[in-house]
Amino acid sequence: DTGVSQNPRHKITKRGQNVTFRCDPISEHNRLYWYRQTLGQGPEFLTYFQNEAQLEKSRLLSDRFSAERPKGSFSTLEIQRTEQGDSAMYLCASSFLDREGGGYTFGSGTRLTVV
Amino acid sequence: AQTVTQSQPEMSVQEAETVTLSCTYDTSENNYYLFWYKQPPSRQMILVIRQEAYKQQNATENRFSVNFQKAAKSFSLKISDSQLGDTAMYFCAFKPSGGGGNKLTFGTGTQLKVEL
Numbered sequence: 001d002t003g004v005s006q007n008p009r010h011k012i013t014k015r016g017q018n019v020t021f022r023c024d025p026i027s028e029h030n031r032l033y034w035y036r037q038t039l040g041q042g043p044e045f046l047t048y049f050q051n052e053a054q055l056e057k058s059r060l061l062s063d064r065f066s067a068e069r070p071k072g073s074f075s076t077l078e079i080q081r082t083e084q085g086d087s088a089m090y091l092c093a094s095s096f097l098d099r100e101g102g103g104y105t106f107g108s109g110t111r112l113t114v115v
Numbered sequence: 116a117q118t119v120t121q122s123q124p125e126m127s128v129q130e131a132e133t134v135t136l137s138c139t140y141d142t143s144e145n146n147y148y149l150f151w152y153k154q155p156p157s158r159q160m161i162l163v164i165r166q167e168a169y170k171q172q173n174a175t176e177n178r179f180s181v182n183f184q185k186a187a188k189s190f191s192l193k194i195s196d197s198q199l200g201d202t203a204m205y206f207c208a209f210k211p212s213g214g215g216g217n218k219l220t221f222g223t224g225t226q227l228k229v230e231l
Contacts, residue, residue, distance in 0.1 A: 031217065042119075042206050042221030043160075056218065089158065101148040101167055101212070104219060106160035 004107035006092050012113045013082055020078045021110045025094030032075050033104060034067055035091040036060065043091055049075060082114045117142045117209050121222035128197045128229055135182075136192045136225045138207030146212035149183065149190045150219065155203040163205070166190065168212075197229045 005024040013019050025032045030051050035043035046065070047057045051072035061067075064082075069075040079086055089111050093104035118141045128134035140149070151163040166174045166183050174181050178198075182191045194201055207222040 033218065040223070042208075042223050043219075045218045045220070048217055050217075091160070093160075101165060101210070103148075103150050103152075103162045103165055104160075105162075106152075108157065108159045 004092055004094055004105050006090075006107035006110050008110055009108065010111050010113075012115060015084060015114050016081055018078065018080045019082055019112060020076050021090055021092075021112075023075045023077070023092030023107060025074070025092070026105055027073075029094035029096050029105070030072065031095045032069055033093045033095070034075070034077050035093065037089040037091055037109070038087075046077075079112075082112075084114045087112055087114045117144070117211065117220045119207050119209050119220050119222035121207055121225050123225045124223070125226045125228070128194075128227070130197055130199060130229055130231055132197055133193060133195045134197055134227065136194075136205050136207075136227065138190045138192070138222055140188050140190065140207070140209050142188070142209065142211070144211045148210045148212065149181075150208040150210070151179070151181070151190075151192045152206045152208060152221075153201075153203045154206065154224075155200075160206070164192065194227075199229050199231070201227060202229045203227060 007022045033048040034046040037043040049069040064080045067077045089109045091109045093106045095104045120139045147168045149166045152160045153163050154160050164176045178195045180193045204224045206224045208219040
């Protein structure tokens, strides 16, 4: 297992377009998290899944954002009608349920630029 | 709600010297976990060290150690024998224990530069 994989690494899109990011977690990890990181800030929680169930969503996740994790494996994060304020690094992380204090394994992120 | 504060936006240290990064947090939880993550320019966050709040003994991982002061809600990271590869953004993070305590709350980070 090579860790958490995120694609694409970079995405440039025009305002108003839809974008979708993919995250492939570590295979035995049943929890998957999405975070957003803007320049000079720490990551901010967006949402997380336990297996295929989306258990929590931040108020940062407006109705233009949707995340899925079909079959409890990979996850996608879609942003509809992108705005310039959506420009950020989108980080995915995964963890194992029974290792509560074990921390997360992060992917390298997808950097979104909305022009 | 929990908050994590890192009051040092930037720090620098000479190679082979020791540096301490500060972190304070605010919570009403009694059981929780604290973490330090490193984010090098390649951007992938890497776990450096973790501390369980119910353990009084400070965690140590090779050149990295923490000073955990539960009453003061302080969790500083000490890097000994600093190396050029330690240059990165360092984030302090908090996670409550138990049901619902699944998300990490991060501080704003400290950019550490190790110089020759």
